[in-house]
Amino acid sequence: MPQTQAIAEIDFYSDTYKDAYSRIDGIVIEGEQEAHENYIRLGEMLPEHQDDFIRLSKMEARHKKGFEACGRNLNVTCDLEFARQFFAGLHQNFQAAAAEDKVATCLVIQSLIIECFAIAAYNIYIPVADDFARKITESVVKDEYKHLNYGEEWLKAHFDDVKAEIQEANRQNLPIVWRMLNEVDGDAAVLGMEKEALVEDFMIQYGEALSNIGFSTAEIMRMSAYGLVAA
Amino acid sequence: MFGLIGHLTSLQHAQSVARDLGYPEYADQGLDFWCMAPPQIVDDITVTSITGQTIYGKYVESCFLPEMLASQRIKAATRKIVNAMAHAQKNGINITALGGFSSIIFENFNLQRITRIRNIQLDLQRFTTGNTHTAYIICRQVEQGAQQLGIDLNKATVAVCGATGDIGSAVCRWLDARTDTAELLLVARHQGRLETLQSELGRGKILSIEEALPLADIVVWVASMPKGIDIEVEKLKHPCLMIDGGYPKNLGTKIQHPDIHILNGGIVEHSLDIDWKIMHIVNMNIPNRQLFACFAESMLLEFEQLHTNFSWGRNEITVAKMEKIGEISLKHGFKPLALAI
Numbered sequence: 001m002p003q004t005q006a007i008a009e010i011d012f013y014s015d016t017y018k019d020a021y022s023r024i025d026g027i028v029i030e031g032e033q034e035a036h037e038n039y040i041r042l043g044e045m046l047p048e049h050q051d052d053f054i055r056l057s058k059m060e061a062r063h064k065k066g067f068e069a070c071g072r073n074l075n076v077t078c079d080l081e082f083a084r085q086f087f088a089g090l091h092q093n094f095q096a097a098a099a100e101d102k103v104a105t106c107l108v109i110q111s112l113i114i115e116c117f118a119i120a121a122y123n124i125y126i127p128v129a130d131d132f133a134r135k136i137t138e139s140v141v142k143d144e145y146k147h148l149n150y151g152e153e154w155l156k157a158h159f160d161d162v163k164a165e166i167q168e169a170n171r172q173n174l175p176i177v178w179r180m181l182n183e184v185d186g187d188a189a190v191l192g193m194e195k196e197a198l199v200e201d202f203m204i205q206y207g208e209a210l211s212n213i214g215f216s217t218a219e220i221m222r223m224s225a226y227g228l229v230a231a
Numbered sequence: 232m233f234g235l236i237g238h239l240t241s242l243q244h245a246q247s248v249a250r251d252l253g254y255p256e257y258a259d260q261g262l263d264f265w266c267m268a269p270p271q272i273v274d275d276i277t278v279t280s281i282t283g284q285t286i287y288g289k290y291v292e293s294c295f296l297p298e299m300l301a302s303q304r305i306k307a308a309t310r311k312i313v314n315a316m317a318h319a320q321k322n323g324i325n326i327t328a329l330g331g332f333s334s335i336i337f338e339n340f341n342l343q344r345i346t347r348i349r350n351i352q353l354d355l356q357r358f359t360t361g362n363t364h365t366a367y368i369i370c371r372q373v374e375q376g377a378q379q380l381g382i383d384l385n386k387a388t389v390a391v392c393g394a395t396g397d398i399g400s401a402v403c404r405w406l407d408a409r410t411d412t413a414e415l416l417l418v419a420r421h422q423g424r425l426e427t428l429q430s431e432l433g434r435g436k437i438l439s440i441e442e443a444l445p446l447a448d449i450v451v452w453v454a455s456m457p458k459g460i461d462i463e464v465e466k467l468k469h470p471c472l473m474i475d476g477g478y479p480k481n482l483g484t485k486i487q488h489p490d491i492h493i494l495n496g497g498i499v500e501h502s503l504d505i506d507w508k509i510m511h512i513v514n515m516n517i518p519n520r521q522l523f524a525c526f527a528e529s530m531l532l533e534f535e536q537l538h539t540n541f542s543w544g545r546n547e548i549t550v551a552k553m554e555k556i557g558e559i560s561l562k563h564g565f566k567p568l569a570l571a572i
């Protein structure tokens with residue numbers, strides 16, 4: 001939901017803000033790069049959908065350029081090494097699933113978890129962003145809804161065959177997301193993004209996606225909160 | 232389709248309901264977790280009118296808990312309400328009642344300024360506080376309860392505690408315009424609002440709770456009971472009718488005396504069984520028939536295809552609107568809950 005913090009309270013050019021921004025923007029840039037590569041890989045795994053996945057991957061590359069520009073606009077050098085470490089867990093799990101040709105697991109990681117997280121984070125960020133970044137993020141978030149929908153549709157069409165695999169992918173990867181969030185909640189707070197709101201928005205988005213795919217309310221409540229308290 | 236946005240009465244209540252409904256992930260969690268929990272549709276509802284018409288609805292649990300207000304987690308509280316509203320709209324619900332504290336939070340924290348939730352443009356025409364129906368039902372309960380107890384309204388004193396609120400002010404307007412109530416006592420915290428109400432009505436005495444209670448034949452409670460107030464039964468009139476319009480209903484546990492009659496206020500009984508689970512959770516005596524009047528308002532608006540925010544804003548409930556919702560209420564088979572004597 002929209003946050004009420006006045007933009008005037010945030011000094012986008014303070015050292016504290018820029019320091020936090022170097023990691024958060026780095027994560028976003030790396031996230032878009034991961035998404036770009038993951039969609040190319042998914043295109044290889046599902047050749048009949050390759051054109052669509054190439055299209056999605058190109059969009060992600062464009063998003064990456066947009067967020068690089070956001071960093072330059074604030075004279076921030078993004079910490080990409082931190083960002084690569086940050087994504088290492090999900091990256092490894094995606095690569096391992098791809099090597100075993102587990103399409104559903106790859107889609108859960110990229111199209112559901114990463115996209116839902118991106119949508120939640122961008123929606124929470126928009127009201128507290130600087131003017132330049134807000135415009136870019138608003139346009140990106142519209143695209144991300146389409147990417148989420150693409151994964152949803154495939155998983156929905158194959159629901160009976162892949163339900164158990166989706167649940168297992170959820171068990172493996174959602175706790176990683178909570179840990180990732182805890183790693184950067186301090187930096188996110190500096191940017192005016194509240195962890196509580198972020199988690200809630202993620203669970204709303206992820207729950208809606210699971211519902212569209214075919215899960216029941218009880219399953220959604222179980223899956224979307226999996227590992228949250230332990231994290 | 233109609234919708235109801237509701238919440239549970241305390242963290243402990245929420246944990247036990249989550250356990251009963253088979254959601255252990257939610258049952259074992261503390262307030263921090265509930266502050267992050269998303270809204271959920273947890274019940275599908277079918278209601279048939281005595282006209283034979285059948286409508287369908289959904290219950291949206293907002294995951295709001297009163298402890299969020301008590302511990303000043305205002306952002307979490309407001310997020311729960313707007314996210315539940317967005318969820319209702321996204322699920323294609325045409326008219327949704329904001330039950331319990333939902334409408335109070337919406338009003339007090341000025342949430343109408345939030346028009347966009349993620350990719351949803353909130354359409355406020357799809358929501359109603361349900362307060363017009365609640366106020367109407369409470370007024371009918373005053374009239375019927377007085378009759379049952381042999382209290383003659385044209386000689387009676389009625390105290391309205393919470394008189395300046397949306398429901399309280401509507402109750403005062405109705406009692407003034409539609410009954411011969413001899414004396415109206417206006418009780419509330421804000422002196423300025425009390426004076427405005429008094430001048431609007433052209434009558435009514437402004438008193439403190441302590442002053443008002445011993446004078447009243449009938450007390451309408453539409454404010455939550457202030458902490459620290461102990462009602463001394465011996466100082467009340469005998470008989471005395473107390474209509475508990477608060478949430479949760481707790482007057483009955485505080486006062487037990489044969490001459491003091493407690494009636495759960497703002498509750499209606501439908502003439503036919505309703506197919507749902509949620510009223511078992513809030514401990515209604517007859518869960519398949521009894522419900523909050525504010526929830527029933529969204530059903531009535533759906534029956535009549537009045538997909539509009541019938542009750543909205545503060546202190547805008549007119550006697551004419553109460554009469555209109557009252558007519559519809561009767562037409563479809565809803566009756567005010569009566570005293571069991």
